[in-house]
Amino acid sequence: MKKLLIRYKRFLTAALLLLTAFLTYALNLREKEHANPVERAVLNVAAPVAGSATTMSGMVGDLWSNYIDLLEVRQENLELRKSVKLLNQRMVANHEALLANERLKGLLDLKTASETPSIAVSVIGEDSSAWFKTLLVDRGSADGLSEGMPVLAAEGVVGRLVKVAPNSSRVLLLTDHASAISAIVQRSRARGIVRGAGGGRCSMEFTVKDEDVKVGDMVISSGVGRVFPKGVPVGEVTMVKKGQYGVFQTIEVKPIVDIGRLEEMLVLVGRDQ
Amino acid sequence: MIAYLKIAGWVFAAYLLQMTLLPRYILDPFQPNLIIILVVYLGLKQPHRFAGFAAFGLGLLQDSFSGIYLGLHAFSYLCIYTLLSGLADRLYTDNRALFVLVVFLATMSSALLNLLMLAIFSISKGVYASLLPALIPQALVNALIASLFFGIRFPLEEPR
Numbered sequence: 001m002k003k004l005l006i007r008y009k010r011f012l013t014a015a016l017l018l019l020t021a022f023l024t025y026a027l028n029l030r031e032k033e034h035a036n037p038v039e040r041a042v043l044n045v046a047a048p049v050a051g052s053a054t055t056m057s058g059m060v061g062d063l064w065s066n067y068i069d070l071l072e073v074r075q076e077n078l079e080l081r082k083s084v085k086l087l088n089q090r091m092v093a094n095h096e097a098l099l100a101n102e103r104l105k106g107l108l109d110l111k112t113a114s115e116t117p118s119i120a121v122s123v124i125g126e127d128s129s130a131w132f133k134t135l136l137v138d139r140g141s142a143d144g145l146s147e148g149m150p151v152l153a154a155e156g157v158v159g160r161l162v163k164v165a166p167n168s169s170r171v172l173l174l175t176d177h178a179s180a181i182s183a184i185v186q187r188s189r190a191r192g193i194v195r196g197a198g199g200g201r202c203s204m205e206f207t208v209k210d211e212d213v214k215v216g217d218m219v220i221s222s223g224v225g226r227v228f229p230k231g232v233p234v235g236e237v238t239m240v241k242k243g244q245y246g247v248f249q250t251i252e253v254k255p256i257v258d259i260g261r262l263e264e265m266l267v268l269v270g271r272d273q
Numbered sequence: 274m275i276a277y278l279k280i281a282g283w284v285f286a287a288y289l290l291q292m293t294l295l296p297r298y299i300l301d302p303f304q305p306n307l308i309i310i311l312v313v314y315l316g317l318k319q320p321h322r323f324a325g326f327a328a329f330g331l332g333l334l335q336d337s338f339s340g341i342y343l344g345l346h347a348f349s350y351l352c353i354y355t356l357l358s359g360l361a362d363r364l365y366t367d368n369r370a371l372f373v374l375v376v377f378l379a380t381m382s383s384a385l386l387n388l389l390m391l392a393i394f395s396i397s398k399g400v401y402a403s404l405l406p407a408l409i410p411q412a413l414v415n416a417l418i419a420s421l422f423f424g425i426r427f428p429l430e431e432p433r
Contacts, residue, residue, distance in 0.1 A: 125338065
Protein backbone atom coordinates (compact mmCIF):
# COMPACT_ATOMS: atom_id res chain seq x y z
CA MET A 1 0.00 0.00 0.00
CA LYS A 2 2.83 2.30 1.00
CA LYS A 3 4.61 1.47 -2.21
CA LEU A 4 1.46 2.21 -4.12
CA LEU A 5 1.08 5.58 -2.41
CA ILE A 6 4.70 6.49 -3.13
CA ARG A 7 4.39 5.40 -6.72
CA TYR A 8 1.27 7.48 -7.42
CA LYS A 9 2.22 10.36 -5.09
CA ARG A 10 2.13 13.03 -7.75
CA PHE A 11 -1.09 11.84 -9.25
CA LEU A 12 -2.76 11.59 -5.83
CA THR A 13 -1.51 15.10 -4.78
CA ALA A 14 -2.88 16.59 -7.99
CA ALA A 15 -6.17 14.82 -7.56
CA LEU A 16 -6.40 15.98 -3.95
CA LEU A 17 -5.68 19.58 -4.93
CA LEU A 18 -8.23 19.42 -7.71
CA LEU A 19 -10.76 17.94 -5.34
CA THR A 20 -10.05 20.69 -2.76
CA ALA A 21 -10.45 23.32 -5.41
CA PHE A 22 -13.64 21.74 -6.63
CA LEU A 23 -15.04 21.46 -3.11
CA THR A 24 -14.06 25.08 -2.33
CA TYR A 25 -15.87 26.18 -5.45
CA ALA A 26 -18.86 23.92 -4.79
CA LEU A 27 -19.21 24.93 -1.16
CA ASN A 28 -19.05 28.65 -1.95
CA LEU A 29 -21.61 28.56 -4.72
CA ARG A 30 -24.39 29.43 -2.29
CA GLU A 31 -22.46 32.33 -0.75
CA LYS A 32 -21.42 33.84 -4.00
CA GLU A 33 -22.53 37.35 -2.96
CA HIS A 34 -20.82 37.36 0.46
CA ALA A 35 -17.15 37.31 1.21
CA ASN A 36 -15.94 34.36 3.15
CA PRO A 37 -13.22 34.73 5.83
CA VAL A 38 -10.45 33.92 3.38
CA GLU A 39 -11.62 36.54 0.96
CA ARG A 40 -12.02 39.08 3.77
CA ALA A 41 -8.54 38.40 5.08
CA VAL A 42 -7.07 38.71 1.61
CA LEU A 43 -8.99 41.91 0.96
CA ASN A 44 -7.96 43.33 4.33
CA VAL A 45 -4.34 42.73 3.59
CA ALA A 46 -4.47 43.75 -0.07
CA ALA A 47 -6.56 46.92 0.24
CA PRO A 48 -3.94 49.21 1.85
CA VAL A 49 -1.21 47.87 -0.44
CA ALA A 50 -3.44 48.36 -3.46
CA GLY A 51 -4.29 51.86 -2.26
CA SER A 52 -0.65 52.77 -1.81
CA ALA A 53 0.22 51.23 -5.16
CA THR A 54 -2.51 53.23 -6.83
CA THR A 55 -1.35 56.41 -5.14
CA MET A 56 2.22 55.67 -6.14
CA SER A 57 1.15 54.88 -9.65
CA GLY A 58 -0.79 58.14 -9.79
CA MET A 59 2.20 60.04 -8.47
CA VAL A 60 4.54 58.48 -10.98
CA GLY A 61 2.00 59.13 -13.71
CA ASP A 62 1.65 62.75 -12.59
CA LEU A 63 5.42 63.10 -12.36
CA TRP A 64 5.85 61.74 -15.84
CA SER A 65 3.11 63.87 -17.33
CA ASN A 66 4.51 66.91 -15.46
CA TYR A 67 7.94 66.12 -16.83
CA ILE A 68 6.54 65.82 -20.32
CA ASP A 69 4.61 69.06 -19.77
CA LEU A 70 7.74 70.69 -18.45
CA LEU A 71 9.63 69.66 -21.54
CA GLU A 72 6.89 71.12 -23.66
CA VAL A 73 6.73 74.22 -21.48
CA ARG A 74 10.45 74.69 -21.84
CA GLN A 75 10.17 74.37 -25.58
CA GLU A 76 7.18 76.68 -25.57
CA ASN A 77 9.04 79.11 -23.32
CA LEU A 78 11.96 79.19 -25.73
CA GLU A 79 9.61 79.80 -28.63
CA LEU A 80 7.77 82.51 -26.71
CA ARG A 81 11.04 84.16 -25.80
CA LYS A 82 11.99 84.15 -29.46
CA SER A 83 8.62 85.66 -30.33
CA VAL A 84 8.97 88.34 -27.64
CA LYS A 85 12.43 89.21 -28.92
CA LEU A 86 11.18 89.38 -32.50
CA LEU A 87 8.18 91.49 -31.48
CA ASN A 88 10.41 93.80 -29.47
CA GLN A 89 12.71 94.20 -32.47
CA ARG A 90 9.73 94.95 -34.67
CA MET A 91 8.38 97.41 -32.11
CA VAL A 92 11.72 99.23 -31.93
CA ALA A 93 11.98 99.22 -35.74
CA ASN A 94 8.44 100.56 -36.04
CA HIS A 95 9.13 103.26 -33.49
CA GLU A 96 12.36 104.13 -35.28
CA ALA A 97 10.50 104.26 -38.62
CA LEU A 98 7.88 106.51 -37.03
CA LEU A 99 10.52 108.90 -35.73
CA ALA A 100 12.39 108.85 -39.04
CA ASN A 101 9.09 109.52 -40.79
CA GLU A 102 8.45 112.56 -38.60
CA ARG A 103 11.96 113.88 -39.15
CA LEU A 104 11.84 113.31 -42.90
CA LYS A 105 8.39 114.88 -43.08
CA GLY A 106 9.80 118.01 -41.47
CA LEU A 107 12.71 117.95 -43.88
CA LEU A 108 10.36 117.46 -46.82
CA ASP A 109 8.26 120.44 -45.69
CA LEU A 110 11.44 122.50 -45.60
CA LYS A 111 12.49 121.23 -49.04
CA THR A 112 9.08 122.03 -50.47
CA ALA A 113 8.99 125.47 -48.87
CA SER A 114 12.48 126.36 -50.01
CA GLU A 115 12.77 127.63 -53.56
CA THR A 116 16.43 126.65 -53.69
CA PRO A 117 17.25 123.12 -54.90
CA SER A 118 18.56 120.96 -52.09
CA ILE A 119 20.07 117.55 -51.36
CA ALA A 120 19.28 115.48 -48.28
CA VAL A 121 22.30 114.20 -46.35
CA SER A 122 22.63 111.83 -43.39
CA VAL A 123 25.13 112.04 -40.55
CA ILE A 124 27.65 109.19 -40.63
CA GLY A 125 30.23 110.42 -38.14
CA GLU A 126 31.01 113.07 -35.58
CA ASP A 127 34.04 115.08 -34.62
CA SER A 128 36.23 113.10 -32.28
CA SER A 129 37.60 116.14 -30.50
CA ALA A 130 35.93 117.94 -27.64
CA TRP A 131 36.66 121.44 -28.95
CA PHE A 132 35.87 121.25 -32.66
CA LYS A 133 32.28 120.83 -33.80
CA THR A 134 31.96 119.15 -37.18
CA LEU A 135 29.87 116.32 -38.60
CA LEU A 136 30.62 113.84 -41.36
CA VAL A 137 27.79 113.37 -43.89
CA ASP A 138 27.24 110.79 -46.60
CA ARG A 139 27.21 113.01 -49.73
CA GLY A 140 30.05 114.77 -51.48
CA SER A 141 31.20 116.46 -54.66
CA ALA A 142 29.94 113.51 -56.72
CA ASP A 143 26.43 114.56 -55.67
CA GLY A 144 27.01 118.19 -56.55
CA LEU A 145 28.08 119.47 -53.13
CA SER A 146 30.83 122.00 -52.66
CA GLU A 147 32.48 123.92 -49.83
CA GLY A 148 30.50 126.76 -48.29
CA MET A 149 27.04 125.42 -49.08
CA PRO A 150 24.52 126.05 -46.30
CA VAL A 151 23.20 123.10 -44.31
CA LEU A 152 19.74 123.26 -42.75
CA ALA A 153 17.60 120.98 -40.60
CA ALA A 154 13.82 121.13 -40.35
CA GLU A 155 14.12 123.46 -37.35
CA GLY A 156 16.73 125.86 -38.74
CA VAL A 157 20.39 126.50 -39.50
CA VAL A 158 22.90 123.72 -38.87
CA GLY A 159 26.09 125.11 -40.42
CA ARG A 160 27.91 125.01 -43.74
CA LEU A 161 29.94 122.52 -45.72
CA VAL A 162 33.72 122.40 -45.42
CA LYS A 163 36.16 119.80 -46.77
CA VAL A 164 34.09 118.14 -49.46
CA ALA A 165 35.29 114.74 -50.69
CA PRO A 166 33.76 112.82 -53.62
CA ASN A 167 31.43 110.74 -51.45
CA SER A 168 31.41 112.48 -48.08
CA SER A 169 31.68 115.96 -46.66
CA ARG A 170 32.20 117.67 -43.34
CA VAL A 171 29.71 120.13 -41.93
CA LEU A 172 31.07 122.96 -39.81
CA LEU A 173 28.38 123.38 -37.17
CA LEU A 174 27.24 126.83 -36.16
CA THR A 175 28.51 126.09 -32.62
CA ASP A 176 32.13 125.69 -33.78
CA HIS A 177 34.45 128.56 -32.94
CA ALA A 178 35.33 129.00 -36.61
CA SER A 179 31.70 129.47 -37.64
CA ALA A 180 30.11 132.89 -38.18
CA ILE A 181 26.67 133.63 -39.61
CA SER A 182 25.18 137.01 -40.34
CA ALA A 183 21.91 137.23 -38.39
CA ILE A 184 19.18 139.55 -37.18
CA VAL A 185 16.88 139.53 -34.17
CA GLN A 186 13.44 138.79 -35.59
CA ARG A 187 11.48 141.15 -33.33
CA SER A 188 13.67 144.27 -33.37
CA ARG A 189 15.66 143.60 -36.60
CA ALA A 190 18.91 144.21 -34.65
CA ARG A 191 21.89 142.98 -36.66
CA GLY A 192 24.87 140.95 -35.58
CA ILE A 193 27.10 137.98 -36.28
CA VAL A 194 26.25 134.65 -34.65
CA ARG A 195 29.52 133.00 -33.78
CA GLY A 196 30.07 129.53 -32.34
CA ALA A 197 31.12 129.44 -28.72
CA GLY A 198 31.58 125.67 -28.24
CA GLY A 199 29.69 123.51 -25.78
CA GLY A 200 26.50 123.73 -27.85
CA ARG A 201 26.28 127.52 -27.51
CA CYS A 202 26.66 130.57 -29.76
CA SER A 203 27.12 134.25 -29.18
CA MET A 204 25.82 137.18 -31.16
CA GLU A 205 28.53 139.72 -31.72
CA PHE A 206 28.75 143.24 -33.06
CA THR A 207 25.24 144.18 -31.93
CA VAL A 208 25.46 147.74 -30.62
CA LYS A 209 24.16 148.57 -27.17
CA ASP A 210 21.36 150.77 -28.47
CA GLU A 211 19.69 147.87 -30.24
CA ASP A 212 16.69 146.31 -28.52
CA VAL A 213 17.44 142.65 -27.74
CA LYS A 214 15.65 140.65 -25.04
CA VAL A 215 15.90 137.13 -23.65
CA GLY A 216 13.60 134.85 -25.64
CA ASP A 217 13.98 136.76 -28.92
CA MET A 218 14.32 134.62 -32.02
CA VAL A 219 17.48 135.11 -34.07
CA ILE A 220 17.18 134.45 -37.80
CA SER A 221 19.61 134.49 -40.70
CA SER A 222 19.88 137.91 -42.36
CA GLY A 223 20.64 136.67 -45.87
CA VAL A 224 23.68 138.96 -46.03
CA GLY A 225 26.52 137.27 -47.86
CA ARG A 226 24.05 135.04 -49.74
CA VAL A 227 25.19 131.93 -47.93
CA PHE A 228 22.00 131.28 -45.94
CA PRO A 229 18.56 132.26 -47.19
CA LYS A 230 17.00 135.12 -45.28
CA GLY A 231 14.69 134.30 -42.38
CA VAL A 232 15.90 130.82 -41.44
CA PRO A 233 15.80 130.37 -37.62
CA VAL A 234 19.26 130.29 -36.05
CA GLY A 235 18.56 130.30 -32.32
CA GLU A 236 16.99 131.93 -29.33
CA VAL A 237 18.50 134.66 -27.15
CA THR A 238 19.21 133.25 -23.69
CA MET A 239 21.28 136.04 -22.15
CA VAL A 240 21.80 139.75 -22.83
CA LYS A 241 24.45 141.79 -21.05
CA LYS A 242 25.10 145.46 -21.61
CA GLY A 243 28.37 146.36 -19.93
CA GLN A 244 29.35 149.79 -18.76
CA TYR A 245 32.13 150.09 -21.31
CA GLY A 246 32.36 149.24 -25.00
CA VAL A 247 30.10 149.72 -27.96
CA PHE A 248 28.57 146.26 -28.25
CA GLN A 249 26.35 144.18 -26.00
CA THR A 250 27.06 140.56 -25.06
CA ILE A 251 24.33 138.23 -26.33
CA GLU A 252 24.23 134.49 -25.83
CA VAL A 253 22.23 132.46 -28.33
CA LYS A 254 21.03 128.89 -27.96
CA PRO A 255 20.86 127.14 -31.37
CA ILE A 256 17.34 126.25 -32.44
CA VAL A 257 18.61 122.92 -33.80
CA ASP A 258 19.48 120.20 -31.32
CA ILE A 259 23.01 119.59 -32.58
CA GLY A 260 23.49 116.40 -30.58
CA ARG A 261 20.50 114.71 -32.21
CA LEU A 262 21.00 115.58 -35.85
CA GLU A 263 20.51 112.70 -38.26
CA GLU A 264 19.21 114.06 -41.56
CA MET A 265 19.75 117.51 -43.03
CA LEU A 266 19.36 119.45 -46.26
CA VAL A 267 22.17 121.07 -48.19
CA LEU A 268 21.04 124.00 -50.34
CA VAL A 269 22.88 123.52 -53.60
CA GLY A 270 21.54 126.36 -55.70
CA ARG A 271 22.79 129.35 -53.69
CA ASP A 272 25.24 131.80 -55.26
CA GLN A 273 28.55 131.34 -53.53
CA MET B 274 53.72 92.79 -43.85
CA ILE B 275 51.05 91.07 -41.77
CA ALA B 276 52.33 92.94 -38.71
CA TYR B 277 51.86 96.29 -40.47
CA LEU B 278 48.39 95.25 -41.58
CA LYS B 279 47.53 94.34 -37.98
CA ILE B 280 48.66 97.77 -36.78
CA ALA B 281 46.69 99.43 -39.58
CA GLY B 282 43.70 97.43 -38.40
CA TRP B 283 44.14 98.71 -34.84
CA VAL B 284 44.41 102.30 -36.07
CA PHE B 285 41.37 101.90 -38.29
CA ALA B 286 39.35 100.42 -35.41
CA ALA B 287 40.42 103.29 -33.14
CA TYR B 288 39.30 105.87 -35.73
CA LEU B 289 36.00 104.15 -36.33
CA LEU B 290 35.36 104.05 -32.60
CA GLN B 291 36.23 107.71 -32.21
CA MET B 292 34.12 108.83 -35.14
CA THR B 293 30.99 106.78 -34.73
CA LEU B 294 30.40 104.93 -31.47
CA LEU B 295 32.12 107.06 -28.84
CA PRO B 296 30.48 110.42 -29.74
CA ARG B 297 27.10 108.71 -29.75
CA TYR B 298 27.35 107.13 -26.32
CA ILE B 299 29.85 109.22 -24.36
CA LEU B 300 29.47 112.89 -23.50
CA ASP B 301 31.82 115.41 -25.03
CA PRO B 302 34.75 115.93 -22.64
CA PHE B 303 34.77 112.28 -21.59
CA GLN B 304 35.42 110.79 -25.02
CA PRO B 305 38.85 109.17 -24.98
CA ASN B 306 41.36 110.09 -27.65
CA LEU B 307 42.69 106.70 -28.67
CA ILE B 308 45.06 108.21 -31.22
CA ILE B 309 47.12 110.15 -28.71
CA ILE B 310 47.48 106.96 -26.68
CA LEU B 311 48.89 105.31 -29.80
CA VAL B 312 51.28 108.23 -30.32
CA VAL B 313 52.54 107.97 -26.73
CA TYR B 314 52.91 104.24 -27.21
CA LEU B 315 54.98 104.84 -30.35
CA GLY B 316 57.13 107.40 -28.57
CA LEU B 317 57.81 105.35 -25.47
CA LYS B 318 57.79 101.75 -26.58
CA GLN B 319 58.17 101.54 -30.33
CA PRO B 320 61.78 101.63 -31.50
CA HIS B 321 60.86 101.40 -35.18
CA ARG B 322 62.48 103.96 -37.48
CA PHE B 323 59.20 104.84 -39.20
CA ALA B 324 57.39 105.58 -35.94
CA GLY B 325 57.89 109.35 -36.40
CA PHE B 326 56.15 109.20 -39.78
CA ALA B 327 53.45 107.08 -38.17
CA ALA B 328 52.87 109.71 -35.45
CA PHE B 329 52.66 112.43 -38.10
CA GLY B 330 50.31 110.26 -40.19
CA LEU B 331 48.11 109.58 -37.18
CA GLY B 332 47.86 113.33 -36.59
CA LEU B 333 46.95 113.96 -40.22
CA LEU B 334 44.36 111.22 -40.07
CA GLN B 335 42.84 112.80 -36.96
CA ASP B 336 42.83 116.21 -38.67
CA SER B 337 40.90 114.69 -41.55
CA PHE B 338 38.05 113.82 -39.22
CA SER B 339 38.29 116.47 -36.54
CA GLY B 340 38.22 120.24 -36.77
CA ILE B 341 38.99 122.12 -39.96
CA TYR B 342 42.69 122.73 -39.60
CA LEU B 343 44.67 120.06 -41.42
CA GLY B 344 48.09 119.65 -39.81
CA LEU B 345 47.17 120.91 -36.35
CA HIS B 346 47.14 117.54 -34.62
CA ALA B 347 49.84 116.25 -36.96
CA PHE B 348 52.19 118.95 -35.68
CA SER B 349 51.35 118.50 -32.01
CA TYR B 350 51.56 114.70 -32.19
CA LEU B 351 54.91 114.87 -33.94
CA CYS B 352 56.20 117.25 -31.25
CA ILE B 353 55.03 114.86 -28.54
CA TYR B 354 56.50 111.85 -30.32
CA THR B 355 59.86 113.60 -30.81
CA LEU B 356 60.02 114.56 -27.15
CA LEU B 357 59.03 111.10 -25.92
CA SER B 358 61.32 109.18 -28.26
CA GLY B 359 64.20 111.35 -27.01
CA LEU B 360 63.35 110.58 -23.41
CA ALA B 361 62.40 106.92 -23.84
CA ASP B 362 65.95 105.60 -23.29
CA ARG B 363 66.17 107.29 -19.91
CA LEU B 364 62.80 106.05 -18.66
CA TYR B 365 61.58 102.69 -17.44
CA THR B 366 58.99 102.37 -20.19
CA ASP B 367 57.62 99.01 -19.02
CA ASN B 368 56.09 100.71 -16.01
CA ARG B 369 52.32 101.01 -16.31
CA ALA B 370 52.14 104.05 -14.03
CA LEU B 371 54.69 105.90 -16.16
CA PHE B 372 52.73 105.14 -19.33
CA VAL B 373 49.50 106.37 -17.75
CA LEU B 374 51.16 109.53 -16.47
CA VAL B 375 52.76 110.24 -19.84
CA VAL B 376 49.41 109.81 -21.62
CA PHE B 377 47.87 112.28 -19.16
CA LEU B 378 50.66 114.81 -19.73
CA ALA B 379 50.70 114.23 -23.50
CA THR B 380 46.96 114.96 -23.72
CA MET B 381 47.45 118.20 -21.80
CA SER B 382 50.50 119.18 -23.86
CA SER B 383 48.83 118.37 -27.17
CA ALA B 384 45.77 120.46 -26.27
CA LEU B 385 47.87 123.39 -25.08
CA LEU B 386 50.01 123.20 -28.21
CA ASN B 387 46.86 123.16 -30.34
CA LEU B 388 45.55 126.15 -28.41
CA LEU B 389 48.78 128.01 -28.99
CA MET B 390 48.75 127.22 -32.70
CA LEU B 391 45.10 128.24 -33.01
CA ALA B 392 45.71 131.45 -31.07
CA ILE B 393 48.62 132.39 -33.30
CA PHE B 394 47.48 131.26 -36.72
CA SER B 395 43.68 131.09 -36.78
CA ILE B 396 40.84 133.52 -36.27
CA SER B 397 38.74 131.16 -34.13
CA LYS B 398 38.97 133.29 -31.02
CA GLY B 399 37.51 131.99 -27.81
CA VAL B 400 38.42 128.38 -28.56
CA TYR B 401 40.14 128.29 -25.18
CA ALA B 402 36.68 128.53 -23.58
CA SER B 403 35.85 125.10 -25.02
CA LEU B 404 39.31 123.63 -24.82
CA LEU B 405 40.35 124.40 -21.26
CA PRO B 406 37.30 123.00 -19.38
CA ALA B 407 37.51 119.79 -21.42
CA LEU B 408 41.24 119.39 -20.89
CA ILE B 409 41.39 117.72 -17.47
CA PRO B 410 38.43 115.33 -18.02
CA GLN B 411 39.84 114.21 -21.36
CA ALA B 412 43.34 113.76 -19.95
CA LEU B 413 41.92 111.66 -17.10
CA VAL B 414 39.81 109.54 -19.44
CA ASN B 415 42.80 109.01 -21.74
CA ALA B 416 44.92 107.99 -18.75
CA LEU B 417 42.23 105.51 -17.70
CA ILE B 418 42.02 103.99 -21.18
CA ALA B 419 45.83 103.90 -21.37
CA SER B 420 45.96 101.88 -18.16
CA LEU B 421 43.49 99.39 -19.66
CA PHE B 422 45.40 99.01 -22.93
CA PHE B 423 48.86 98.92 -21.42
CA GLY B 424 49.11 95.14 -21.61
CA ILE B 425 48.58 94.99 -25.38
CA ARG B 426 51.75 94.11 -27.25
CA PHE B 427 51.88 95.22 -30.85
CA PRO B 428 53.35 92.92 -33.51
CA LEU B 429 56.36 95.17 -34.24
CA GLU B 430 57.40 95.56 -30.60
CA GLU B 431 60.69 93.99 -29.68
CA PRO B 432 60.58 91.80 -26.57
CA ARG B 433 62.54 93.42 -23.71
